[in-house]
Amino acid sequence: MSDTPERLEVWCAGEEWCPITTTATLIGKKWHPVIVHRLLESGPSGFNELKTNVDGISSKVLSDSLDDLQEKGIVERTVVNEQPFRVRYSLTSRGTSLEPVILSMAEWGEQHLKAPEDPDSGVR
Numbered sequence: 001m002s003d004t005p006e007r008l009e010v011w012c013a014g015e016e017w018c019p020i021t022t023t024a025t026l027i028g029k030k031w032h033p034v035i036v037h038r039l040l041e042s043g044p045s046g047f048n049e050l051k052t053n054v055d056g057i058s059s060k061v062l063s064d065s066l067d068d069l070q071e072k073g074i075v076e077r078t079v080v081n082e083q084p085f086r087v088r089y090s091l092t093s094r095g096t097s098l099e100p101v102i103l104s105m106a107e108w109g110e111q112h113l114k115a116p117e118d119p120d121s122g123v124r
Helices: 018-027 032-042 047-053 059-071 099-112
Strands: 075-081 086-091
Touching: 018 032, 018 099, 032 047, 032 059, 032 075, 032 086, 032 099, 047 059, 047 086, 059 075
Parallel strands: none
Antiparallel strands: 075 086
16 A cells, blocks of 8 residues: 555646646635634544634535545544544545645735724724
């Protein structure tokens, strides 16, 4: 067995822009980078803990996102307990390797995005 993770299939193989579009497709869904970021920050987490840490996400969207990230080899799901049933989600080595990408996205956002106006401040 090889230590090299299986490579992801791409539709654009051979094109110079292919690595960019493949990565964007992988983490380009609204909540995917946030989920990866929270797992990088907090480590393995249960579903409810992750839902709390990803403020604003519905249970259905979180569940679908985790399934998608699992399918892509970014997140793994481990059953911790059968009674009561509990699972923990953690990043795979492929997921952990996204850390510089996710941190760069956060840094870029901090440098270039304006904070929303506070409706209670009275300042516009």
